[in-house]
Amino acid sequence: MILRPILRPILRGAPFAVLLAAMVASGCPKKTGPTATGEGSGGAVTASGAKPIRIAMIAKSSTNPVFLSARRGAETAAKDLSGRTGVPIEVIWLTPPQEDGQIQAQRIAQAVNEGANAILISCSDAGKVTGAINDAVARGVPVMTFDSDAAQSKRFSYYGVDDKQLGEDVMGELVKLLGGKGRVAILAGNQNAPNLRRRVEGAKAEAAKHHGIQIIGTFYHAETPQDAAAEVIRVDNAYPDIKGWAMVGGWALFTKTLLTDLDPKKVKLVAVDALPTELPYVEKGLAPVLLAQSSYLWGNVGVTKIIDKIFYKKDVPEVVSMDPVRVTSETLGSWARQLRQWGFPDVPEEYLKLK
Amino acid sequence: MTTVDSRMTPADSTSQRTRLSPFMRRLLRSQQFGLVGVIVALLIALSLLAGSHIDAATGQTVNNFLNSHTLIQTATDASFFAIMAVGATIVIISGGIDLSVGSVYALAGVSMGLILRVAAPGGGVGAVLLAFIVCVAVGIAAGALNGAMVVGLRVHPFIITLGSMWILRGIAFVASKAESILLPESLTRFAKSPLGLGAALYPVPMLCMLVISVLGAVYLQRTVMGRHVFALGGNAEASRFSGLRLGRIQIGVYVLAGLTAGLAAFLGSGFYGSVSSGDANGYELYVIASAVVGGARLSGGRGSAINAMLGAVLIVLIRQSIRTLHLDQNYEWIIVGCAIVVAVVLDQASARFAARRLAQGGG
Numbered sequence: 050m051i052l053r054p055i056l057r058p059i060l061r062g063a064p065f066a067v068l069l070a071a072m073v074a075s076g077c078p079k080k081t082g083p084t085a086t087g088e089g090s091g092g093a094v095t096a097s098g099a100k101p102i103r104i105a106m107i108a109k110s111s112t113n114p115v116f117l118s119a120r121r122g123a124e125t126a127a128k129d130l131s132g133r134t135g136v137p138i139e140v141i142w143l144t145p146p147q148e149d150g151q152i153q154a155q156r157i158a159q160a161v162n163e164g165a166n167a168i169l170i171s172c173s174d175a176g177k178v179t180g181a182i183n184d185a186v187a188r189g190v191p192v193m194t195f196d197s198d199a200a201q202s203k204r205f206s207y208y209g210v211d212d213k214q215l216g217e218d219v220m221g222e223l224v225k226l227l228g229g230k231g232r233v234a235i236l237a238g239n240q241n242a243p244n245l246r247r248r249v250e251g252a253k254a255e256a257a258k259h260h261g262i263q264i265i266g267t268f269y270h271a272e273t274p275q276d277a278a279a280e281v282i283r284v285d286n287a288y289p290d291i292k293g294w295a296m297v298g299g300w301a302l303f304t305k306t307l308l309t310d311l312d313p314k315k316v317k318l319v320a321v322d323a324l325p326t327e328l329p330y331v332e333k334g335l336a337p338v339l340l341a342q343s344s345y346l347w348g349n350v351g352v353t354k355i356i357d358k359i360f361y362k363k364d365v366p367e368v369v370s371m372d373p374v375r376v377t378s379e380t381l382g383s384w385a386r387q388l389r390q391w392g393f394p395d396v397p398e399e400y401l402k403l404k
Numbered sequence: 405m406t407t408v409d410s411r412m413t414p415a416d417s418t419s420q421r422t423r424l425s426p427f428m429r430r431l432l433r434s435q436q437f438g439l440v441g442v443i444v445a446l447l448i449a450l451s452l453l454a455g456s457h458i459d460a461a462t463g464q465t466v467n468n469f470l471n472s473h474t475l476i477q478t479a480t481d482a483s484f485f486a487i488m489a490v491g492a493t494i495v496i497i498s499g500g501i502d503l504s505v506g507s508v509y510a511l512a513g514v515s516m517g518l519i520l521r522v523a524a525p526g527g528g529v530g531a532v533l534l535a536f537i538v539c540v541a542v543g544i545a546a547g548a549l550n551g552a553m554v555v556g557l558r559v560h561p562f563i564i565t566l567g568s569m570w571i572l573r574g575i576a577f578v579a580s581k582a583e584s585i586l587l588p589e590s591l592t593r594f595a596k597s598p599l600g601l602g603a604a605l606y607p608v609p610m611l612c613m614l615v616i617s618v619l620g621a622v623y624l625q626r627t628v629m630g631r632h633v634f635a636l637g638g639n640a641e642a643s644r645f646s647g648l649r650l651g652r653i654q655i656g657v658y659v660l661a662g663l664t665a666g667l668a669a670f671l672g673s674g675f676y677g678s679v680s681s682g683d684a685n686g687y688e689l690y691v692i693a694s695a696v697v698g699g700a701r702l703s704g705g706r707g708s709a710i711n712a713m714l715g716a717v718l719i720v721l722i723r724q725s726i727r728t729l730h731l732d733q734n735y736e737w738i739i740v741g742c743a744i745v746v747a748v749v750l751d752q753a754s755a756r757f758a759a760r761r762l763a764q765g766g767g
């Protein structure tokens with residue numbers, strides 16, 4: 050009986066301890082990148098005598114395929130560079146499951162506290178993470194941004210496209226496809242993401258140059274494929290005379306539903322990104338042009354530049370520019386093979402055989 | 405601190421009196437004992453399992469978990485949930501629920517950002533004071549609106565606060581034009597004041613969490629108003645017949661929930677240096693989970709402000725554990741979700757067991 054007042058509250062908290070213990074005991078998957086060098090060893094010296102380099106990678110959301118591609122690129126670069134430098138390089142994936150600038154800021158602090166040697170981040174909300182980036186730099190941990198920058202912070206470099214220019218390019222391609230006239234819509238993703246806002250600005254600026262183009266609206270949505278596709282269908286139903294979509298991200302094309310819900314004879318899409326799931330839209334003529342960000346290179350080049358900075362002590366430019374790749378029916382084959390080379394397993398075989 | 409819902413039988417009490425000192429009895433009977441025990445056990449386990457690294461700035465070997473930066477960072481991460489959880493717990497004790505706290509947080513933050521942009525762009529102490537007043541005022545107003553609608557419309561608070569969750573976030577979205585608004589530096593300096601602890605150590609949110617939790621506990625357990633909240637949640641009909649003004653109490657608890665959300669917004673927004681309409685999206689679920697893990701009963705009548713804080717700390721600690729132990733973080737939601745469900749099931753089983761023993765005459 051004496052144990053009851055002790056046991057009741059302990060029971061309430063016990064599941065946490067039990068679950069944690071079970072996870073550890075049962076080998077709940079660890080973050081074992083190809084270059085993992087002993088979990089929890091932090092900055093300890095390895096058996097080979099080389100001190101490992103740990104790079105924390107914080108993308109916007111771990112449910113977005115472009116960031117999974119970036120992770121693959123980072124891990125491949127880490128593996129290659131480990132061989133070249135003789136120093137084990139480990140990529141620690143600290144991306145939140147959903148976009149949240151506050152969580153990203155927390156994870157920057159956590160990475161520093163746990164001895165990361167550098168941080169590679171795509172900022173969901175530049176304002177939220179600027180303080181954390183500056184704290185990390187003040188504590189001796191260099192930070193590089195990719196995809197979405199925090200330009201006011203003390204990060205040493207940014208790698209990505211010029212977002213305003215990319216928005217202009219998306220709208221420019223759409224205008225060409227529509228012959229310079231028609232009602233169009235902009236699919237804009239997360240309204241708080243600064244890079245997407247700049248792309249929308251660019252798209253609007255480009256549209257303003259063409260008197261025959263009328264933008265019916267800019268449509269935001271949760272950055273999941275289903276939410277994006279549902280938004281497109283809703284808007285398309287509400288505006289039957291819509292002729293084109295300028296998609297500043299590729300979310301809606303990560304589903305197959307628009308292949309059947311939209312008629313390529315009535316509407317044309319131009320979207321950013323060209324991952325394997327988007328390629329059928331090019332083939333069917335619904336999205337005759339995709340402007341691919343080489344998302345694999347976000348991670349690959351990001352890790353390479355970080356190693357240039359902290360290992361080779363090279364100067365890295367403050368902005369490393371990425372040029373989007375124009376994917377059309379003519380370049381579908383070469384792009385598909387490029388994706389396969391980068392490790393995408395789900396590239397349709399028929400595209401690999403194209404010229 | 406006395407327990408609110410003691411299920412001790414006379415035989416238990418007699419048995420304890422014969423074996424333990426009064427201090428030990430009080431300690432063991434306290435609601436916090438078990439949660440603190442689990443938290444301490446986790447802290448020890450993490451310290452042992454975390455490994456170490458060489459600090460980039462000092463060159464010293466540092467435990468990956470047991471270092472001042474990680475401990476304060478963990479407490480800071482918990483503090484924003486915990487502060488809101490104190491208010492949410494008071495609502496839950498009254499038999500209500502508030503799903504809008506995350507949106508109140510966002511609206512308070514956005515309102516603060518917009519007003520500071522116009523009224524105090526240069527920052528300074530005045531900006532901090534103004535920010536505090538705006539956040540508190542917006543929080544209280546939103547809470548009062550929730551309470552008034554619950555009482556006036558006689559609609560279940562789940563529905564009312566579900567609606568206000570979207571309405572308030574929508575207002576924040578429209579008002580901010582979806583922009584992320586940078587706050588004056590003075591606010592960040594306040595929220596990130598090291599208080600003499602040294603660089604990159606920011607104890608202010610943690611201290612605020614402790615103070616607000618203690619104030620919540622005092623309110624609930626040492627004031628007449630607090631006892632009325634328990635009475636309302638425990639048995640609304642009996643409370644009505646005993647002459648309590650239930651509408652006023654209900655409005656009051658939602659005001660307190662809004663107030664704590666406003667305070668969390670003030671601290672959180674200042675700490676991170678910017679505000680947007682997407683802030684604290686989905687946090688209401690963590691807040692309610694913190695209250696429930698802290699032992700609050702969703703049907704009302706039971707709960708504790710201190711335990712809600714400990715619940716928030718425990719949830720954040722387990723999230724931190726996943727990363728400190730380098731487990732695959734994709735499992736975070738599964739682990740936290742399972743832990744919450746199992747915790748509540750065990751708690752209810754324990755309550756049923758105690759009730760049965762009581763019905764059988766104790767012992």
